[in-house]
Amino acid sequence: MTLCAVIPATDARDTSDRCIRAVREAEHPPEEIIVVNRPRRLGPAAARNRGARQATADVLVFVDSDIEVHADAFVKIRKAFAEDPGLAGVFGSYDDNPASGGLVSGFRNLLHHYVHQSAAGQASTFWAGLGSIRRDVFLRAGGFDEKRFLAPSVEDIELGMRLVSSGNRILLDPTILGQHHKRWxxxxxxxxxxLRRGVPWVQLLLQRDVASTTLNLGWRHRASAAASAGCLVGVLTRKPKVAAASLAVVICLNTEFYALLYKKRGLRQTAAGPPLHVLHHLVSVVAVPIGIFQHLRRKSP
Known part of the structure:
Protein backbone atom coordinates (compact mmCIF):
# COMPACT_ATOMS: atom_id res chain seq x y z
CA MET A 1 0.00 0.00 0.00
CA THR A 2 1.33 3.43 -0.95
CA LEU A 3 0.54 6.80 0.61
CA CYS A 4 0.51 10.32 -0.77
CA ALA A 5 0.63 13.29 1.60
CA VAL A 6 -1.32 16.25 0.22
CA ILE A 7 -0.42 19.53 1.91
CA PRO A 8 -2.30 22.74 0.99
CA ALA A 9 0.42 25.28 1.80
CA THR A 10 -0.28 28.85 2.88
CA ASP A 11 2.02 31.85 2.95
CA ALA A 12 3.01 31.01 6.55
CA ARG A 13 6.44 29.74 5.50
CA ASP A 14 7.69 28.74 8.96
CA THR A 15 4.81 26.41 9.75
CA SER A 16 4.67 25.01 6.21
CA ASP A 17 8.38 24.16 6.26
CA ARG A 18 8.00 22.52 9.66
CA CYS A 19 5.03 20.50 8.42
CA ILE A 20 6.82 19.24 5.31
CA ARG A 21 9.95 18.36 7.26
CA ALA A 22 7.95 16.34 9.79
CA VAL A 23 6.24 14.41 6.98
CA ARG A 24 9.55 13.62 5.29
CA GLU A 25 11.28 12.57 8.50
CA ALA A 26 8.45 10.41 9.85
CA GLU A 27 8.70 6.64 10.16
CA HIS A 28 7.75 4.89 6.90
CA PRO A 29 6.87 8.23 5.27
CA PRO A 30 4.52 8.59 2.29
CA GLU A 31 5.85 7.49 -1.08
CA GLU A 32 4.55 10.76 -2.54
CA ILE A 33 4.41 14.25 -1.06
CA ILE A 34 2.42 16.86 -2.97
CA VAL A 35 2.54 20.44 -1.72
CA VAL A 36 -0.08 22.69 -3.30
CA ASN A 37 1.01 26.30 -3.06
CA ARG A 38 -2.37 27.91 -3.00
CA PRO A 39 -2.92 31.59 -3.83
CA ARG A 40 -5.46 33.48 -1.80
CA ARG A 41 -8.22 32.83 -4.32
CA LEU A 42 -7.75 29.06 -4.06
CA GLY A 43 -9.40 27.62 -0.96
CA PRO A 44 -8.16 24.51 0.86
CA ALA A 45 -10.92 22.36 -0.67
CA ALA A 46 -9.76 23.18 -4.21
CA ALA A 47 -6.09 22.86 -3.21
CA ARG A 48 -6.63 19.39 -1.77
CA ASN A 49 -8.59 18.33 -4.86
CA ARG A 50 -5.78 19.56 -7.10
CA GLY A 51 -3.22 17.56 -5.14
CA ALA A 52 -5.41 14.46 -5.12
CA ARG A 53 -5.76 14.54 -8.90
CA GLN A 54 -1.97 14.54 -9.26
CA ALA A 55 -1.47 11.65 -6.84
CA THR A 56 -0.96 8.05 -7.91
CA ALA A 57 -0.73 6.40 -4.47
CA ASP A 58 -3.40 4.11 -3.03
CA VAL A 59 -4.22 6.35 -0.06
CA LEU A 60 -4.40 10.14 0.18
CA VAL A 61 -3.24 11.62 3.48
CA PHE A 62 -4.34 15.23 3.91
CA VAL A 63 -2.13 17.23 6.26
CA ASP A 64 -2.79 20.88 7.07
CA SER A 65 0.32 23.02 6.75
CA ASP A 66 0.15 24.15 10.40
CA ILE A 67 0.38 20.57 11.70
CA GLU A 68 3.59 18.77 12.61
CA VAL A 69 2.79 15.06 12.39
CA HIS A 70 4.10 12.67 15.02
CA ALA A 71 6.78 10.29 13.83
CA ASP A 72 4.51 7.22 13.92
CA ALA A 73 1.45 8.79 12.26
CA PHE A 74 1.91 7.17 8.84
CA VAL A 75 2.76 3.79 10.35
CA LYS A 76 -0.60 3.85 12.14
CA ILE A 77 -2.44 4.98 9.03
CA ARG A 78 -0.94 2.11 7.03
CA LYS A 79 -1.85 -0.32 9.79
CA ALA A 80 -5.48 0.85 9.92
CA PHE A 81 -6.02 0.27 6.20
CA ALA A 82 -4.05 -3.00 6.15
CA GLU A 83 -6.09 -4.47 9.00
CA ASP A 84 -9.44 -3.40 7.54
CA PRO A 85 -9.60 -3.66 3.72
CA GLY A 86 -13.15 -2.28 3.77
CA LEU A 87 -12.15 0.92 5.57
CA ALA A 88 -12.63 4.03 3.41
CA GLY A 89 -10.90 6.58 5.63
CA VAL A 90 -9.22 7.20 8.95
CA PHE A 91 -8.35 10.46 10.67
CA GLY A 92 -6.61 11.46 13.85
CA SER A 93 -6.34 14.33 16.28
CA TYR A 94 -4.24 17.23 17.46
CA ASP A 95 -1.93 16.19 20.27
CA ASP A 96 -2.18 17.64 23.78
CA ASN A 97 0.84 19.89 23.36
CA PRO A 98 -0.18 22.78 21.06
CA ALA A 99 2.76 24.91 20.01
CA SER A 100 1.11 28.32 20.38
CA GLY A 101 0.98 29.97 23.77
CA GLY A 102 -1.77 32.21 25.09
CA LEU A 103 -5.02 31.42 26.85
CA VAL A 104 -7.25 31.43 23.78
CA SER A 105 -4.86 29.28 21.73
CA GLY A 106 -4.43 26.84 24.59
CA PHE A 107 -8.17 26.56 25.13
CA ARG A 108 -9.16 26.20 21.49
CA ASN A 109 -6.44 23.73 20.49
CA LEU A 110 -6.90 21.56 23.56
CA LEU A 111 -10.68 21.61 23.11
CA HIS A 112 -10.25 20.21 19.60
CA HIS A 113 -7.88 17.56 20.99
CA TYR A 114 -10.31 16.61 23.76
CA VAL A 115 -13.31 16.33 21.42
CA HIS A 116 -11.47 13.99 19.05
CA GLN A 117 -9.99 11.93 21.87
CA SER A 118 -13.48 11.44 23.30
CA ALA A 119 -15.01 10.28 20.02
CA ALA A 120 -12.75 7.39 19.01
CA GLY A 121 -14.17 4.72 16.74
CA GLN A 122 -16.62 4.82 13.85
CA ALA A 123 -17.18 8.39 12.65
CA SER A 124 -19.98 9.99 10.66
CA THR A 125 -17.77 12.83 9.41
CA PHE A 126 -14.18 13.41 8.31
CA TRP A 127 -11.32 15.69 9.35
CA ALA A 128 -8.77 16.87 6.79
CA GLY A 129 -6.29 18.32 9.28
CA LEU A 130 -4.66 14.89 9.51
CA GLY A 131 -6.97 12.53 7.67
CA SER A 132 -6.61 9.82 5.05
CA ILE A 133 -8.94 8.36 2.41
CA ARG A 134 -8.46 5.67 -0.19
CA ARG A 135 -7.82 7.52 -3.44
CA ASP A 136 -10.37 5.58 -5.47
CA VAL A 137 -13.07 6.27 -2.86
CA PHE A 138 -12.16 9.97 -2.79
CA LEU A 139 -12.24 10.35 -6.57
CA ARG A 140 -15.46 8.37 -6.90
CA ALA A 141 -17.11 10.72 -4.39
CA GLY A 142 -15.97 13.77 -6.35
CA GLY A 143 -13.59 15.04 -3.68
CA PHE A 144 -14.21 18.15 -1.60
CA ASP A 145 -16.99 20.49 -2.71
CA GLU A 146 -14.72 23.32 -3.83
CA LYS A 147 -17.55 25.32 -5.42
CA ARG A 148 -19.47 25.51 -2.17
CA PHE A 149 -16.51 25.98 0.15
CA LEU A 150 -14.30 28.74 -1.22
CA ALA A 151 -12.65 29.36 2.16
CA PRO A 152 -11.69 27.10 5.09
CA SER A 153 -14.94 25.78 6.51
CA VAL A 154 -16.62 22.41 7.01
CA GLU A 155 -15.66 20.98 3.62
CA ASP A 156 -14.13 17.94 5.30
CA ILE A 157 -17.22 17.32 7.41
CA GLU A 158 -19.43 17.56 4.33
CA LEU A 159 -17.23 15.07 2.48
CA GLY A 160 -17.38 12.68 5.42
CA MET A 161 -21.16 12.88 5.55
CA ARG A 162 -21.34 12.14 1.83
CA LEU A 163 -19.03 9.16 2.14
CA VAL A 164 -20.85 7.65 5.11
CA SER A 165 -24.28 8.17 3.52
CA SER A 166 -22.96 6.22 0.52
CA GLY A 167 -22.12 3.24 2.72
CA ASN A 168 -18.44 3.95 3.36
CA ARG A 169 -16.85 3.52 6.78
CA ILE A 170 -14.60 6.12 8.40
CA LEU A 171 -12.60 5.63 11.59
CA LEU A 172 -11.36 8.16 14.12
CA ASP A 173 -8.08 6.85 15.54
CA PRO A 174 -7.05 9.14 18.44
CA THR A 175 -3.50 7.75 18.42
CA ILE A 176 -2.76 9.32 15.01
CA LEU A 177 -1.44 12.65 16.24
CA GLY A 178 0.00 15.93 15.09
CA GLN A 179 1.10 19.07 16.92
CA HIS A 180 -0.94 22.14 16.00
CA HIS A 181 0.88 25.43 15.44
CA LYS A 182 -2.13 27.70 14.96
CA ARG A 183 -2.38 30.84 17.07
CA TRP A 184 -5.90 31.82 18.06
CA LEU A 195 -19.04 31.81 10.19
CA ARG A 196 -16.74 28.95 9.22
CA ARG A 197 -18.01 26.21 11.50
CA GLY A 198 -21.32 26.82 13.24
CA VAL A 199 -23.52 28.27 10.50
CA PRO A 200 -22.25 25.97 7.70
CA TRP A 201 -22.58 22.94 9.99
CA VAL A 202 -26.20 23.78 10.83
CA GLN A 203 -26.91 24.11 7.11
CA LEU A 204 -25.33 20.72 6.47
CA LEU A 205 -27.42 19.02 9.14
CA LEU A 206 -30.62 20.56 7.78
CA GLN A 207 -29.70 19.76 4.19
CA ARG A 208 -29.04 16.11 5.01
CA ASP A 209 -31.79 15.84 7.63
CA VAL A 210 -29.48 14.32 10.22
CA ALA A 211 -28.76 14.99 13.87
CA SER A 212 -25.16 14.00 14.37
CA THR A 213 -24.09 12.94 17.86
CA THR A 214 -20.41 12.59 17.07
CA LEU A 215 -17.61 15.04 17.76
CA ASN A 216 -18.97 18.27 19.26
CA LEU A 217 -22.67 17.62 18.61
CA GLY A 218 -23.24 15.09 21.40
CA TRP A 219 -25.59 15.45 24.35
CA ARG A 220 -22.93 16.95 26.59
CA HIS A 221 -22.21 19.68 24.05
CA ARG A 222 -25.90 20.46 23.71
CA ALA A 223 -26.46 20.54 27.47
CA SER A 224 -23.43 22.81 27.86
CA ALA A 225 -24.82 25.12 25.17
CA ALA A 226 -28.14 25.32 27.02
CA ALA A 227 -26.37 26.06 30.31
CA SER A 228 -24.25 28.72 28.59
CA ALA A 229 -27.43 30.37 27.36
CA GLY A 230 -28.59 30.33 30.98
CA CYS A 231 -25.42 32.19 31.95
CA LEU A 232 -26.18 34.89 29.41
CA VAL A 233 -29.80 35.17 30.54
CA GLY A 234 -28.66 35.51 34.15
CA VAL A 235 -26.23 38.28 33.26
CA LEU A 236 -28.68 40.19 31.06
CA THR A 237 -31.51 39.98 33.63
CA ARG A 238 -29.15 40.80 36.50
CA LYS A 239 -29.82 37.52 38.24
CA PRO A 240 -26.41 36.42 39.50
CA LYS A 241 -27.74 33.23 41.05
CA VAL A 242 -29.05 32.07 37.67
CA ALA A 243 -25.76 32.94 35.99
CA ALA A 244 -23.73 31.22 38.72
CA ALA A 245 -25.90 28.10 38.70
CA SER A 246 -25.68 27.87 34.92
CA LEU A 247 -21.91 28.29 35.00
CA ALA A 248 -21.71 25.55 37.62
CA VAL A 249 -23.60 23.23 35.25
CA VAL A 250 -21.13 24.01 32.45
CA ILE A 251 -18.23 23.21 34.78
CA CYS A 252 -19.80 19.96 36.01
CA LEU A 253 -20.48 18.81 32.46
CA ASN A 254 -16.90 19.46 31.39
CA THR A 255 -14.75 18.55 34.39
CA GLU A 256 -12.62 16.13 32.35
CA PHE A 257 -11.77 18.84 29.85
CA TYR A 258 -10.88 21.35 32.57
CA ALA A 259 -8.71 18.70 34.22
CA LEU A 260 -6.86 18.42 30.91
CA LEU A 261 -6.40 22.20 30.83
CA TYR A 262 -4.95 22.11 34.33
CA LYS A 263 -2.65 19.19 33.57
CA LYS A 264 -1.26 20.72 30.39
CA ARG A 265 -1.37 24.49 31.04
CA GLY A 266 -1.85 25.08 34.75
CA LEU A 267 -4.24 27.07 36.93
CA ARG A 268 -4.39 30.23 34.81
CA GLN A 269 -5.48 28.31 31.72
CA THR A 270 -7.98 26.32 33.77
CA ALA A 271 -9.52 29.49 35.19
CA ALA A 272 -9.93 30.87 31.68
CA GLY A 273 -11.55 27.65 30.51
CA PRO A 274 -15.18 28.08 31.70
CA PRO A 275 -15.71 31.65 30.42
CA LEU A 276 -14.10 30.81 27.07
CA HIS A 277 -16.19 27.64 26.92
CA VAL A 278 -19.37 29.60 27.60
CA LEU A 279 -18.47 32.02 24.81
CA HIS A 280 -17.75 29.11 22.47
CA HIS A 281 -21.15 27.58 23.19
CA LEU A 282 -22.99 30.90 22.90
CA VAL A 283 -21.54 31.38 19.44
CA SER A 284 -22.81 27.90 18.57
CA VAL A 285 -26.27 28.85 19.83
CA VAL A 286 -26.27 32.02 17.73
CA ALA A 287 -25.25 29.96 14.69
CA VAL A 288 -28.44 27.88 14.84
CA PRO A 289 -31.03 30.52 13.84
CA ILE A 290 -28.63 32.04 11.31
CA GLY A 291 -28.05 28.63 9.75
CA ILE A 292 -31.79 27.87 9.68
CA PHE A 293 -32.55 31.23 8.07
CA GLN A 294 -29.91 30.79 5.39
CA HIS A 295 -31.06 27.23 4.73
CA LEU A 296 -34.68 28.34 4.26
CA ARG A 297 -33.64 31.26 2.09
CA ARG A 298 -31.62 28.92 -0.13
CA LYS A 299 -34.60 26.56 -0.48
CA SER A 300 -37.11 29.28 -1.32
CA PRO A 301 -37.77 29.85 -5.05
Missing part, protein backbone atom coordinates in the same frame (compact mmCIF):
# COMPACT_ATOMS: atom_id res chain seq x y z
CA UNK A 185 -7.22 35.20 19.17
CA UNK A 186 -10.61 35.87 20.72
CA UNK A 187 -11.77 37.46 17.47
CA UNK A 188 -10.55 34.63 15.25
CA UNK A 189 -12.19 32.07 17.54
CA UNK A 190 -15.56 33.82 17.36
CA UNK A 191 -15.40 34.31 13.59
CA UNK A 192 -14.36 30.71 12.97
CA UNK A 193 -16.89 29.18 15.36
CA UNK A 194 -19.71 31.25 13.89
Missing amino acids: TLGSMIRTDL
Whole structure:
Protein backbone atom coordinates (compact mmCIF):
# COMPACT_ATOMS: atom_id res chain seq x y z
CA MET A 1 0.00 0.00 0.00
CA THR A 2 1.33 3.43 -0.95
CA LEU A 3 0.54 6.80 0.61
CA CYS A 4 0.51 10.32 -0.77
CA ALA A 5 0.63 13.29 1.60
CA VAL A 6 -1.32 16.25 0.22
CA ILE A 7 -0.42 19.53 1.91
CA PRO A 8 -2.30 22.74 0.99
CA ALA A 9 0.42 25.28 1.80
CA THR A 10 -0.28 28.85 2.88
CA ASP A 11 2.02 31.85 2.95
CA ALA A 12 3.01 31.01 6.55
CA ARG A 13 6.44 29.74 5.50
CA ASP A 14 7.69 28.74 8.96
CA THR A 15 4.81 26.41 9.75
CA SER A 16 4.67 25.01 6.21
CA ASP A 17 8.38 24.16 6.26
CA ARG A 18 8.00 22.52 9.66
CA CYS A 19 5.03 20.50 8.42
CA ILE A 20 6.82 19.24 5.31
CA ARG A 21 9.95 18.36 7.26
CA ALA A 22 7.95 16.34 9.79
CA VAL A 23 6.24 14.41 6.98
CA ARG A 24 9.55 13.62 5.29
CA GLU A 25 11.28 12.57 8.50
CA ALA A 26 8.45 10.41 9.85
CA GLU A 27 8.70 6.64 10.16
CA HIS A 28 7.75 4.89 6.90
CA PRO A 29 6.87 8.23 5.27
CA PRO A 30 4.52 8.59 2.29
CA GLU A 31 5.85 7.49 -1.08
CA GLU A 32 4.55 10.76 -2.54
CA ILE A 33 4.41 14.25 -1.06
CA ILE A 34 2.42 16.86 -2.97
CA VAL A 35 2.54 20.44 -1.72
CA VAL A 36 -0.08 22.69 -3.30
CA ASN A 37 1.01 26.30 -3.06
CA ARG A 38 -2.37 27.91 -3.00
CA PRO A 39 -2.92 31.59 -3.83
CA ARG A 40 -5.46 33.48 -1.80
CA ARG A 41 -8.22 32.83 -4.32
CA LEU A 42 -7.75 29.06 -4.06
CA GLY A 43 -9.40 27.62 -0.96
CA PRO A 44 -8.16 24.51 0.86
CA ALA A 45 -10.92 22.36 -0.67
CA ALA A 46 -9.76 23.18 -4.21
CA ALA A 47 -6.09 22.86 -3.21
CA ARG A 48 -6.63 19.39 -1.77
CA ASN A 49 -8.59 18.33 -4.86
CA ARG A 50 -5.78 19.56 -7.10
CA GLY A 51 -3.22 17.56 -5.14
CA ALA A 52 -5.41 14.46 -5.12
CA ARG A 53 -5.76 14.54 -8.90
CA GLN A 54 -1.97 14.54 -9.26
CA ALA A 55 -1.47 11.65 -6.84
CA THR A 56 -0.96 8.05 -7.91
CA ALA A 57 -0.73 6.40 -4.47
CA ASP A 58 -3.40 4.11 -3.03
CA VAL A 59 -4.22 6.35 -0.06
CA LEU A 60 -4.40 10.14 0.18
CA VAL A 61 -3.24 11.62 3.48
CA PHE A 62 -4.34 15.23 3.91
CA VAL A 63 -2.13 17.23 6.26
CA ASP A 64 -2.79 20.88 7.07
CA SER A 65 0.32 23.02 6.75
CA ASP A 66 0.15 24.15 10.40
CA ILE A 67 0.38 20.57 11.70
CA GLU A 68 3.59 18.77 12.61
CA VAL A 69 2.79 15.06 12.39
CA HIS A 70 4.10 12.67 15.02
CA ALA A 71 6.78 10.29 13.83
CA ASP A 72 4.51 7.22 13.92
CA ALA A 73 1.45 8.79 12.26
CA PHE A 74 1.91 7.17 8.84
CA VAL A 75 2.76 3.79 10.35
CA LYS A 76 -0.60 3.85 12.14
CA ILE A 77 -2.44 4.98 9.03
CA ARG A 78 -0.94 2.11 7.03
CA LYS A 79 -1.85 -0.32 9.79
CA ALA A 80 -5.48 0.85 9.92
CA PHE A 81 -6.02 0.27 6.20
CA ALA A 82 -4.05 -3.00 6.15
CA GLU A 83 -6.09 -4.47 9.00
CA ASP A 84 -9.44 -3.40 7.54
CA PRO A 85 -9.60 -3.66 3.72
CA GLY A 86 -13.15 -2.28 3.77
CA LEU A 87 -12.15 0.92 5.57
CA ALA A 88 -12.63 4.03 3.41
CA GLY A 89 -10.90 6.58 5.63
CA VAL A 90 -9.22 7.20 8.95
CA PHE A 91 -8.35 10.46 10.67
CA GLY A 92 -6.61 11.46 13.85
CA SER A 93 -6.34 14.33 16.28
CA TYR A 94 -4.24 17.23 17.46
CA ASP A 95 -1.93 16.19 20.27
CA ASP A 96 -2.18 17.64 23.78
CA ASN A 97 0.84 19.89 23.36
CA PRO A 98 -0.18 22.78 21.06
CA ALA A 99 2.76 24.91 20.01
CA SER A 100 1.11 28.32 20.38
CA GLY A 101 0.98 29.97 23.77
CA GLY A 102 -1.77 32.21 25.09
CA LEU A 103 -5.02 31.42 26.85
CA VAL A 104 -7.25 31.43 23.78
CA SER A 105 -4.86 29.28 21.73
CA GLY A 106 -4.43 26.84 24.59
CA PHE A 107 -8.17 26.56 25.13
CA ARG A 108 -9.16 26.20 21.49
CA ASN A 109 -6.44 23.73 20.49
CA LEU A 110 -6.90 21.56 23.56
CA LEU A 111 -10.68 21.61 23.11
CA HIS A 112 -10.25 20.21 19.60
CA HIS A 113 -7.88 17.56 20.99
CA TYR A 114 -10.31 16.61 23.76
CA VAL A 115 -13.31 16.33 21.42
CA HIS A 116 -11.47 13.99 19.05
CA GLN A 117 -9.99 11.93 21.87
CA SER A 118 -13.48 11.44 23.30
CA ALA A 119 -15.01 10.28 20.02
CA ALA A 120 -12.75 7.39 19.01
CA GLY A 121 -14.17 4.72 16.74
CA GLN A 122 -16.62 4.82 13.85
CA ALA A 123 -17.18 8.39 12.65
CA SER A 124 -19.98 9.99 10.66
CA THR A 125 -17.77 12.83 9.41
CA PHE A 126 -14.18 13.41 8.31
CA TRP A 127 -11.32 15.69 9.35
CA ALA A 128 -8.77 16.87 6.79
CA GLY A 129 -6.29 18.32 9.28
CA LEU A 130 -4.66 14.89 9.51
CA GLY A 131 -6.97 12.53 7.67
CA SER A 132 -6.61 9.82 5.05
CA ILE A 133 -8.94 8.36 2.41
CA ARG A 134 -8.46 5.67 -0.19
CA ARG A 135 -7.82 7.52 -3.44
CA ASP A 136 -10.37 5.58 -5.47
CA VAL A 137 -13.07 6.27 -2.86
CA PHE A 138 -12.16 9.97 -2.79
CA LEU A 139 -12.24 10.35 -6.57
CA ARG A 140 -15.46 8.37 -6.90
CA ALA A 141 -17.11 10.72 -4.39
CA GLY A 142 -15.97 13.77 -6.35
CA GLY A 143 -13.59 15.04 -3.68
CA PHE A 144 -14.21 18.15 -1.60
CA ASP A 145 -16.99 20.49 -2.71
CA GLU A 146 -14.72 23.32 -3.83
CA LYS A 147 -17.55 25.32 -5.42
CA ARG A 148 -19.47 25.51 -2.17
CA PHE A 149 -16.51 25.98 0.15
CA LEU A 150 -14.30 28.74 -1.22
CA ALA A 151 -12.65 29.36 2.16
CA PRO A 152 -11.69 27.10 5.09
CA SER A 153 -14.94 25.78 6.51
CA VAL A 154 -16.62 22.41 7.01
CA GLU A 155 -15.66 20.98 3.62
CA ASP A 156 -14.13 17.94 5.30
CA ILE A 157 -17.22 17.32 7.41
CA GLU A 158 -19.43 17.56 4.33
CA LEU A 159 -17.23 15.07 2.48
CA GLY A 160 -17.38 12.68 5.42
CA MET A 161 -21.16 12.88 5.55
CA ARG A 162 -21.34 12.14 1.83
CA LEU A 163 -19.03 9.16 2.14
CA VAL A 164 -20.85 7.65 5.11
CA SER A 165 -24.28 8.17 3.52
CA SER A 166 -22.96 6.22 0.52
CA GLY A 167 -22.12 3.24 2.72
CA ASN A 168 -18.44 3.95 3.36
CA ARG A 169 -16.85 3.52 6.78
CA ILE A 170 -14.60 6.12 8.40
CA LEU A 171 -12.60 5.63 11.59
CA LEU A 172 -11.36 8.16 14.12
CA ASP A 173 -8.08 6.85 15.54
CA PRO A 174 -7.05 9.14 18.44
CA THR A 175 -3.50 7.75 18.42
CA ILE A 176 -2.76 9.32 15.01
CA LEU A 177 -1.44 12.65 16.24
CA GLY A 178 0.00 15.93 15.09
CA GLN A 179 1.10 19.07 16.92
CA HIS A 180 -0.94 22.14 16.00
CA HIS A 181 0.88 25.43 15.44
CA LYS A 182 -2.13 27.70 14.96
CA ARG A 183 -2.38 30.84 17.07
CA TRP A 184 -5.90 31.82 18.06
CA THR A 185 -7.22 35.20 19.17
CA LEU A 186 -10.61 35.87 20.72
CA GLY A 187 -11.77 37.46 17.47
CA SER A 188 -10.55 34.63 15.25
CA MET A 189 -12.19 32.07 17.54
CA ILE A 190 -15.56 33.82 17.36
CA ARG A 191 -15.40 34.31 13.59
CA THR A 192 -14.36 30.71 12.97
CA ASP A 193 -16.89 29.18 15.36
CA LEU A 194 -19.71 31.25 13.89
CA LEU A 195 -19.04 31.81 10.19
CA ARG A 196 -16.74 28.95 9.22
CA ARG A 197 -18.01 26.21 11.50
CA GLY A 198 -21.32 26.82 13.24
CA VAL A 199 -23.52 28.27 10.50
CA PRO A 200 -22.25 25.97 7.70
CA TRP A 201 -22.58 22.94 9.99
CA VAL A 202 -26.20 23.78 10.83
CA GLN A 203 -26.91 24.11 7.11
CA LEU A 204 -25.33 20.72 6.47
CA LEU A 205 -27.42 19.02 9.14
CA LEU A 206 -30.62 20.56 7.78
CA GLN A 207 -29.70 19.76 4.19
CA ARG A 208 -29.04 16.11 5.01
CA ASP A 209 -31.79 15.84 7.63
CA VAL A 210 -29.48 14.32 10.22
CA ALA A 211 -28.76 14.99 13.87
CA SER A 212 -25.16 14.00 14.37
CA THR A 213 -24.09 12.94 17.86
CA THR A 214 -20.41 12.59 17.07
CA LEU A 215 -17.61 15.04 17.76
CA ASN A 216 -18.97 18.27 19.26
CA LEU A 217 -22.67 17.62 18.61
CA GLY A 218 -23.24 15.09 21.40
CA TRP A 219 -25.59 15.45 24.35
CA ARG A 220 -22.93 16.95 26.59
CA HIS A 221 -22.21 19.68 24.05
CA ARG A 222 -25.90 20.46 23.71
CA ALA A 223 -26.46 20.54 27.47
CA SER A 224 -23.43 22.81 27.86
CA ALA A 225 -24.82 25.12 25.17
CA ALA A 226 -28.14 25.32 27.02
CA ALA A 227 -26.37 26.06 30.31
CA SER A 228 -24.25 28.72 28.59
CA ALA A 229 -27.43 30.37 27.36
CA GLY A 230 -28.59 30.33 30.98
CA CYS A 231 -25.42 32.19 31.95
CA LEU A 232 -26.18 34.89 29.41
CA VAL A 233 -29.80 35.17 30.54
CA GLY A 234 -28.66 35.51 34.15
CA VAL A 235 -26.23 38.28 33.26
CA LEU A 236 -28.68 40.19 31.06
CA THR A 237 -31.51 39.98 33.63
CA ARG A 238 -29.15 40.80 36.50
CA LYS A 239 -29.82 37.52 38.24
CA PRO A 240 -26.41 36.42 39.50
CA LYS A 241 -27.74 33.23 41.05
CA VAL A 242 -29.05 32.07 37.67
CA ALA A 243 -25.76 32.94 35.99
CA ALA A 244 -23.73 31.22 38.72
CA ALA A 245 -25.90 28.10 38.70
CA SER A 246 -25.68 27.87 34.92
CA LEU A 247 -21.91 28.29 35.00
CA ALA A 248 -21.71 25.55 37.62
CA VAL A 249 -23.60 23.23 35.25
CA VAL A 250 -21.13 24.01 32.45
CA ILE A 251 -18.23 23.21 34.78
CA CYS A 252 -19.80 19.96 36.01
CA LEU A 253 -20.48 18.81 32.46
CA ASN A 254 -16.90 19.46 31.39
CA THR A 255 -14.75 18.55 34.39
CA GLU A 256 -12.62 16.13 32.35
CA PHE A 257 -11.77 18.84 29.85
CA TYR A 258 -10.88 21.35 32.57
CA ALA A 259 -8.71 18.70 34.22
CA LEU A 260 -6.86 18.42 30.91
CA LEU A 261 -6.40 22.20 30.83
CA TYR A 262 -4.95 22.11 34.33
CA LYS A 263 -2.65 19.19 33.57
CA LYS A 264 -1.26 20.72 30.39
CA ARG A 265 -1.37 24.49 31.04
CA GLY A 266 -1.85 25.08 34.75
CA LEU A 267 -4.24 27.07 36.93
CA ARG A 268 -4.39 30.23 34.81
CA GLN A 269 -5.48 28.31 31.72
CA THR A 270 -7.98 26.32 33.77
CA ALA A 271 -9.52 29.49 35.19
CA ALA A 272 -9.93 30.87 31.68
CA GLY A 273 -11.55 27.65 30.51
CA PRO A 274 -15.18 28.08 31.70
CA PRO A 275 -15.71 31.65 30.42
CA LEU A 276 -14.10 30.81 27.07
CA HIS A 277 -16.19 27.64 26.92
CA VAL A 278 -19.37 29.60 27.60
CA LEU A 279 -18.47 32.02 24.81
CA HIS A 280 -17.75 29.11 22.47
CA HIS A 281 -21.15 27.58 23.19
CA LEU A 282 -22.99 30.90 22.90
CA VAL A 283 -21.54 31.38 19.44
CA SER A 284 -22.81 27.90 18.57
CA VAL A 285 -26.27 28.85 19.83
CA VAL A 286 -26.27 32.02 17.73
CA ALA A 287 -25.25 29.96 14.69
CA VAL A 288 -28.44 27.88 14.84
CA PRO A 289 -31.03 30.52 13.84
CA ILE A 290 -28.63 32.04 11.31
CA GLY A 291 -28.05 28.63 9.75
CA ILE A 292 -31.79 27.87 9.68
CA PHE A 293 -32.55 31.23 8.07
CA GLN A 294 -29.91 30.79 5.39
CA HIS A 295 -31.06 27.23 4.73
CA LEU A 296 -34.68 28.34 4.26
CA ARG A 297 -33.64 31.26 2.09
CA ARG A 298 -31.62 28.92 -0.13
CA LYS A 299 -34.60 26.56 -0.48
CA SER A 300 -37.11 29.28 -1.32
CA PRO A 301 -37.77 29.85 -5.05
